[in-house]
Amino acid sequence: MSRTETRRVTQRQIAQLAGVSQATVSLVLNGRTGEGVRIPEETRERVQRVIEETNYVADPSARRLAGVDNRILGVFTYEPAFPTRSLDFYTPLLNGIEAGAEKLGSDLLLFTSTPVTNGRRRLFHERNRLRLADGVLLLGVEMDPSELARLVEEQFRVVAVGRRDTPAIPYVGIDYTAATAELVRRAIAMGHSRIFYLRIDSEGESVRDRFDGVRKGVVGTSAVLADRISDGGSLEADWAAVTNFEPTLLIAESPDVAEALHERAIEDGYSVPGDLSIITLASSPRLSPGDVNFTRLNPPRTELGERSVNLLARLLSDEDYPSESELRTLMPCPIVDGATLSAPTQEARA
Incomplete structure (x- = not known):
């Protein structure tokens, strides 16, 4: 399935393919369980299988409107963050991200299950879990421009840590x-x-x-x-x-x-x-x-990480959404x- 076809998949189409109601698809996507919510496990698995087969990715803004706000910020790294040679680059960034998330009262979710293709991690794949987070921080020296463009097209709430050439992708970088x-x-x-x-x-x-x-x-x-x-x-x-x-x-x-x-x-x-x-x-x-x-x-990498978290929090805010000039900013480098x-x-x- 092409990227354009994937982008057009809707919850209604998922429901038709799975033979269930759109409300059931919404409940499965949002992980709703408890009193008054009874979805047979077989039905839940069938819906989940269709979601994976169609590469459906939920719109984070729609989930927020539905009341799903777990105060979870995702972190995706295009290169492994913890090998010894990566520590100098990632450690101060992750320290700043952790500090920023702590101030916001949010938890961090590190995406580690993504497959590696030609030595690079892929952001989009058949078991995409980006919808588990309210917003996602992207880390890496090199990022896939086509994936960044897709994030923009599908209106994901993301912030790239570091300047990016891809139009409209929000970022905080160093000059x-x-x-x-x-x-x-x-x-x-x-x-x-x-x-x-x-x-x-x-x-x-x-x-x-x-x-x-x-x-x-x-x-x-x-x-x-x-x-x-x-x-x-x-x-x-x-x-x-x-x-x-x-x-x-x-x-x-x-x-x-x-x-x-x-x-x-x-x-x-x-x-x-x-x-x-x-x-x-x-x-x-x-x-x-x-x-x-x-x-x-x-390079003020710890401050870079914290400011990136703050920008992501504002993207998720209904009251303090950043202006156009605040979506892509550079910090001076001492x-x-x-x-x-x-x-x-x-x-x-x-």
């Missing part, structure tokens, strides 16, 4: 472009003229925004920029590319890559930041007193001065 451009301009004003950028291989909007910021920071100057994709798995190859280019400034998108190359530079006798300045476009929440104090962007950016030495300039 990485402006902050990155500002940091690069600061470095160039100090005298840096050769810049090497190790970036992440991703088409996620936040990744592209940081790359745009690097390029905007260089535009209109005499600085020369080179870039290379790195996931941190080929340290020697990354370091060889850096030294071959001979930059005075190394930009590492990942804090882990910045830390590894900082150690490698020291091993080779480089002075940081005198011979080679290093900045990173993210900040690890696991910093300890002994860690390198990188000059860096410090810059930490750190200790790894300075004017290059005369030897480095040469």
Whole structure:
């Protein structure tokens, strides 16, 4: 069944296919049980089977009008949230989401049963449970634009955490472009003229925004920029590319890559930041007193999570629904001065 066909499926059609009344379908969808509500288990299973076969997804606003408001906020992550390599990204976000939900008196429901296709989780599938939540928060570096568009078409109450290109999808994001451009301009004003950028291989909007910021920071100057994709798995190859280019400034998108190359530079006798300045476009929440104090962007991810919850709550509100300009907003990204950016030495300039 195509997406258009799925969108047109109604409760009345479900009732016809299951051979029951529309009222029975509504009761099954809303999970109504108790005194005065007697639906044979066989009937309930038959209705549920038709719902799954047709990929029917209930309109959250209709459920709210019917009095179904469980004060449950769903959380869907396009990438697994708990592997070690994901903790730096997701932990502060989830902390903020939890704090926001607690203030609202709402519970969180983490959707984990979604199937994985080509290494990515699918939001819509035959056992879709999005209707269990009153609204859903979407997390992930990359999100499926077609799924986001479908959410908009079917008027789901959702908020994407992070800026999205998909028209009309509500989001709260971080203005990485402006902050990155500002940091690069600061470095160039100090005298840096050769810049090497190790970036992440991703088409996620936040990744592209940081790359745009690097390029905007260089535009209109005499600085020369080179870039290379790195996931941190080929340290020697990354370091060889850096030294071959001979930059005075190394930009590492990942804090882990910045830390590894900082150690490698020291091993080779480089002075940081005198011979080679290093900045990173993210900040690890696991910093300890002994860690390198990188000059860096410090994305306010905990605040991002909490503000995303607040926007979702307003989407669910009948009294405080956000204005058009409030549906898609960007938060400023602070810059930490750190200790790894300075004017290059005369030897480095040469």
